[in-house]
Amino acid sequence: MRNMGLQRLTLVEPLEFPSGVAVGRAASALDVLEGAEVVSDLKQAIAGCSLVIGTSARSRSIPWPMLTPEQSAEKVVTESQQAEVALVFGREDAGLNNEELQQCHFHVQIPADDDYSSLNLAAAVMVLSYEIRKAALKLADQSDRKEDEYWDQAKATGDQVEHFYDHLERVMVAINFHDPGNPRQLMQRMRRLFGRIRIDVMELNILRGILTNIELNIRKDTD
Amino acid sequence: MRNMGLQRLTLVEPLEFPSGVAVGRAASALDVLEGAEVVSDLKQAIAGCSLVIGTSARSRSIPWPMLTPEQSAEKVVTESQQAEVALVFGREDAGLNNEELQQCHFHVQIPADDDYSSLNLAAAVMVLSYEIRKAALKLADQSDRKEDEYWDQAKATGDQVEHFYDHLERVMVAINFHDPGNPRQLMQRMRRLFGRIRIDVMELNILRGILTNIELNIRKDTD
Numbered sequence: 531m532r533n534m535g536l537q538r539l540t541l542v543e544p545l546e547f548p549s550g551v552a553v554g555r556a557a558s559a560l561d562v563l564e565g566a567e568v569v570s571d572l573k574q575a576i577a578g579c580s581l582v583i584g585t586s587a588r589s590r591s592i593p594w595p596m597l598t599p600e601q602s603a604e605k606v607v608t609e610s611q612q613a614e615v616a617l618v619f620g621r622e623d624a625g626l627n628n629e630e631l632q633q634c635h636f637h638v639q640i641p642a643d644d645d646y647s648s649l650n651l652a653a654a655v656m657v658l659s660y661e662i663r664k665a666a667l668k669l670a671d672q673s674d675r676k677e678d679e680y681w682d683q684a685k686a687t688g689d690q691v692e693h694f695y696d697h698l699e700r701v702m703v704a705i706n707f708h709d710p711g712n713p714r715q716l717m718q719r720m721r722r723l724f725g726r727i728r729i730d731v732m733e734l735n736i737l738r739g740i741l742t743n744i745e746l747n748i749r750k751d752t753d
Numbered sequence: 754m755r756n757m758g759l760q761r762l763t764l765v766e767p768l769e770f771p772s773g774v775a776v777g778r779a780a781s782a783l784d785v786l787e788g789a790e791v792v793s794d795l796k797q798a799i800a801g802c803s804l805v806i807g808t809s810a811r812s813r814s815i816p817w818p819m820l821t822p823e824q825s826a827e828k829v830v831t832e833s834q835q836a837e838v839a840l841v842f843g844r845e846d847a848g849l850n851n852e853e854l855q856q857c858h859f860h861v862q863i864p865a866d867d868d869y870s871s872l873n874l875a876a877a878v879m880v881l882s883y884e885i886r887k888a889a890l891k892l893a894d895q896s897d898r899k900e901d902e903y904w905d906q907a908k909a910t911g912d913q914v915e916h917f918y919d920h921l922e923r924v925m926v927a928i929n930f931h932d933p934g935n936p937r938q939l940m941q942r943m944r945r946l947f948g949r950i951r952i953d954v955m956e957l958n959i960l961r962g963i964l965t966n967i968e969l970n971i972r973k974d975t976d
Contacts, residue, residue, distance in 0.1 A: 533876065535866040558869050599883075640883070641890055643758040646781055653756065653879045660822075660863070660880050667864055682816045707966040719959060726950035733946050736939070743930040747971045 532559030534659035535666065539566040540575045540616075572618065572630050580613035581605060584626050584634030585658070587648055594637045602638040603661035607669055617658055622651045683730035694734055694741075695721065701741045704748055755782030757882035758889065762789040763798045763839075795841065795853050796915070803836040803908035803951055804828060807849050807857030808877055810870060817860045818949050825861040826884035830892050832951075836908050840881055845874045855941050858948040906953035917957055917964075918944065924964045927971055
């Protein structure tokens with residue numbers, strides 16, 4: 531929860547609270563545990579909420595509006611801007627019972643493998659918290675940062691890359707690897723290869739340096 | 754893993770294996786644990802893989818191509834249709850070290866809260882497995898083919914690419930461009946450069962050919 535930016539935890543009739551084991555596992559998220567509200571039934575926990583979504587591993591006798599984790603997160607993030615919302619998780623061993631599920635507006639199901647669809651409580655909390663985090667970041671327009679934004683160097687320009695290809699071709703001729711009279715698509719393949727990289731300026735300088743050092747170190751036929 | 758339909762687990766130098774605790778926690782996913790391959794280093798674990806994605810909590814001294822969990826899952830699912838792929842997770846306490854991260858083509862970062870960004874290993878595995886599950890279900894639902902599926906050559910495997918890096922380093926030393934005693938991150942930069950495009954077998958053969966011809970054509974100091 532805390533990793534994904536969620537803070538408010540309500541515990542319904544916990545077997546043990548406070549719990550030394552829980553404190554130990556909370557690590558740096560002790561604030562969430564210490565701030566937890568403890569209530570005696572689900573009705574009390576969700577009293578002020580205008581949107582309640584319950585986790586369900588399997589479809590029930592009465593079909594209920596069913597959401598994916600992504601759809602749930604979108605609803606949670608949108609609605610929480612103006613009202614209180616709750617995401618309800620069941621017991622580790624038995625989940626939510628029918629009466630509890632019927633107190634929820636929607637059910638959410640994590641798309642697990644048919645052969646083994648029962649997730650640990652912690653795993654289910656992680657997946658739904660993560661989707662809420664993604665939806666919140668998307669809403670704040672911070673998500674989906676482009677690969678380029680992490681880069682430390684400017685990408686090389688088209689003419690810089692063209693000079694590199696010219697240099698590369700001269701060197702490949704000089705080391706008798708390339709015969710411009712019988713090119714066998716070699717330069718096209720080099721262009722396809724380096725073109726995929728979207729090379730940056732420092733990398734281009736390194737490659738040009740390598741090419742220059744090859745030229746300085748090759749035997750001349752006139753030697 | 755098993756909940757999300759993933760089966761193949763490789764353990765690199767586990768402290769304890771088989772482990773009674775792990776067996777107890779595996780519950781109905783004992784088949785994954787019993788089928789786990791145990792190896793002594795990461796290189797061995799990823800040897801046959803043409804795409805390797807490593808989990809990273811923070812940005813490193815040299816930025817690396819960084820993916821979101823969603824982008825990673827899409828690459829994993831697409832690529833795994835024709836080649837072996839690996840998702841690499843680090844130690845519970847310290848994650849992956851720099852050397853290990855540099856063996857990965859991409860890094861993936863889970864968009865955690867800035868105040869508490871360090872996820873438990875199990876939480877990170879859950880999020881990435883879940884995204885892979887979603888991407889797999891989406892792919893099974895669609896028929897839009899990706900660029901990679903049109904490729905004319907097989908992608909090079911991890912050990913083939915490692916041999917290329919070894920060869921490249923020897924040549925850079927031979928042309929006096931590279932001093933292993935004062936490496937200035939040169940090999941990391943080369944790995945980052947070529948790691949960005951998952952090179953195909955023919956391209957790798959061309960590059961190896963160029964390196965061989967450089968060796969055949971350089972002046973020996975004894976000349």
